[in-house]
Amino acid sequence: MNTRKPKLRSAAWFGTVDKNGFMYRSWMKNQGIPDHEFVGKPIIGICNTWSELTPCNAHFRKLAEHVKRGVFEAGGFPVEFPVFSNGESNLRPTAMFTRNLASMDVEESIRGNPVDAVVLLVGCDKTTPALLMGAASCDVPAIAVTGGPMLNGKHEGHDIGSGTVVWQLSEQVKAGKISMHEFMSAESGMSRSAGTCNTMGTASTMACMAEALGVTLPHNAAIPAVDARRYVLAHMSGMRIVEMALEDLRLSKLLTRAAFENAIRTNAAIGGSTNAAIHLKAIAGRIGVPLELDDWTRIGRGTPTIVDLQPSGRFLMEEFYYAGGLPAVLRRLGEANLLPHPDALTANGKTLWENVREAPIHNAEVIRPLDNPLVKDGALCVLRGNLAPNGAVLKPSAATQKLLRHRGPAVVFENFDDYKARIADPHLDVKPDSVLVMKNCGPKGYPGMAEVGNMGLPPKLLAQGVTDMVRVSDARMSGTAYGTVVLHVAPEARAGGPLAIVRDGDWIELDCEKGTLRVDISDEVIIARLDEWAAKQQPIAADRSGYRKLYVEHVLQADEGCDFDFLVGCRGSDVPSHSH
Structure with a gap:
């Protein structure tokens, strides 16, 4: 531990004996805060995504109180503040549409206020990346506390x-x-009960990603929301963040390239959501770590999925925690030399391996041995070809294995409304070997890249006993969903990607082993169709004003993390002084 105390950011507000110091302290004192709370203590911001409209996070008022107890006990002073809460359960058109907006709220709230470090209260899936992105852009000491999953x-x-x-x-x-x-x-x-989805959906996945990245305390990912141990972890995180402030343990020391490689390998082992590929890229972009879509194949390939959880397997997050949680998974990986960087630093000041090397494993059905995996290779399948020049992804652990290599004729839907209007038509020309294709559901197209990629199958085929088909789109899908679904096709149709010109009857070839996704037409035909498509494009009226205009004009493609182009990079925590 570094014994030299760093200069606290909050001293620029509260540490001066002049007019400005007088005013900052005086205004805070209207809350009944005594003088000694401002003297040499780390001021800890508690960044709270509590909202009754985000049911997964609706218990965060209580969670924040336990964090405060820990901060006080360790000699810091907690200040709680709200930020935009973008839960996927209620927010339209999709919480992904406001992930970047929430991250801007977090970044500016941290930078503009007298806080030395922050505790990030995260839960429903987009709040985790949004808060990590915002905090990373400021590069302050930060620790994440997840609200925990619901009971079964x-x-x-x-x-x-x-x-x-x-x-x-x-x-x-x-x-x-x-x-x-x-x-x-x-x-x-x-x-x-209170909490996030109890499957290995995006919320649980991103909680696991945060723990694997080292920005939480061990066991953060899996403790159920209503388990008293969740509140103990919040208390301990409050204590630890005070030490991190005094150690100047900033996010840039935790969110290293090594940490992201550990997270990619972990995602394969847990059967994590495809959304992790987008969110980790965005977080890495904010802290300045190079991360590419192909890293998911290069690093993750060959990693067995050993967590037997829905939607890929049988169990739920309660069993996952009781079986040992993420530390048990990381121990299994480490013992098999499958942790790329066991010496990566974590928020408690220890290495990842020091945290997990003696982790107990209580249930070998839920957290399987590596020689008895749920899926032998659980790495996200990154696909490229003339249909996805910049890449697409598929989750093998949620797919039908025999469909991972498939060739079939396209049944094309121009957008989600077209899909809803026609999928149940008994006269729809669709067969079990058809490939369902949906366009204009990407970052710009929806906008926000909604979780509609796991298109429900045609009822007439379901009645015949068909349970899965290959589906291709520029959309995302919920981490709770399953099926042989190709997602995040880039460039998206709205941006002029080849997906825009696929027509009914075009033959599409998927080969996950080779990592290819192709439409069986020549380059010349693709170019001619794209020219024809471009000539017909008209501006969309709804894109001309408000936040939607900002979003459509500046959002990056899925392979680039869907961040805004002007938000990529770390801007630090310095802020101009203000004279009243």
Whole structure:
């Protein structure tokens, strides 16, 4: 530990004996804060995404109180402040649309206020990357505390996974296997406690990514939201952030290239969400770490998926925690020399391996041995070809293995509305070997790149017993979803990518082993169709004003992390002084 105390940022506000110091301290004192709280103590910001409109984060007021107890105990002074809360459950058109907006809120709130370090209260999936992106842009000492997953859902005596059960039962309704009444009866049992989705969806994935990156304390990812140990972790994180402020342990010392390589390998082992590829790229971009889409193949390839969790497997986040949580997974990887950088530094001041080398593993069904994996190679499959020149991704652990190499004729939907209008048409010209293609659902196209890529199958095929088909789009899908779904096709259709010119009947070839995605037409035909497409394009009226205008004009493509072009890079925490 560094014994030399760094100069605290907050001293520029509260540490001067002049008119400005008088005014800053006096205004804060209207909350009943005594003089001694301003003298030489780290001021710890608690960046809170609490919102009743973000149900996954609705218990964060209580979580913040436990963080405050830890901060006080360690000799710091906590100040809680709200930031934009972008939960995927309610926010339209998609929380991804406002991820960058939330990150701007976080960045400017940290930089402009008298805080020496921050605790990031994160939960529903976009809040985790948004807060890490904003804090990384300031490069201050920071630690993340996740709100934790919900308890297992319960329905008719069985455990059900939040999100995943919706896709499953919805398809069964369309297939005529269950009634709408049976479908609706599962609603109240799916989400029966505070917390995020209890499957390995994007929220749980990003919680695991934060822990693997070393920006949380061990076990942060999996403790259930209503388990008392979640509040103990919040308390301990509050204590630790005071030490981090005094050690000047900034995010740039944790969010290294080595940390991101550890996270990529971890994502394969847990069967994590495809959304992680976009979010990790955006976080890396903010801290200045080079990270490319092909790194997911180069680093992740050959890593078995050993966590048997829905949507890829059987269990839920409760069992994952009771089995040992992420430390147990990291121990298994480390013992097999599959942790790229076990010596990477983490928020508690120890290396990743020091944190996990003795981690207990309580259930070998939930966290499997490497020689008995759920999937032998769980790395995100990065695809390239004339249909995705800049890349696309597929999650092998959630796919049907026999479809990972497939050739079939395209059934094309121009956008999500077109899909909804036609998918249930009994006269739709679609067969089991068809490839469902949906356009204009990417970053600019939707806008916001909504989670609609896991298109539900045509009811007439579901009734015939078809359970999966190859689907291709420039959209994302929920981490709770499953199927042989090609996502994040880049460039997207709206930006003039080749996806824009695919027509019904074009043959599409997918080969995950080779990493290829092609449409079986010549380069000359592609160019001619793109010229024809470009000549027909008209500005969209809704894109001409407000935040949507900013978004569409500045958002980067999926392979670049969907950040705004002007937000990439670390701007630091310096701020001009203000004279009243």
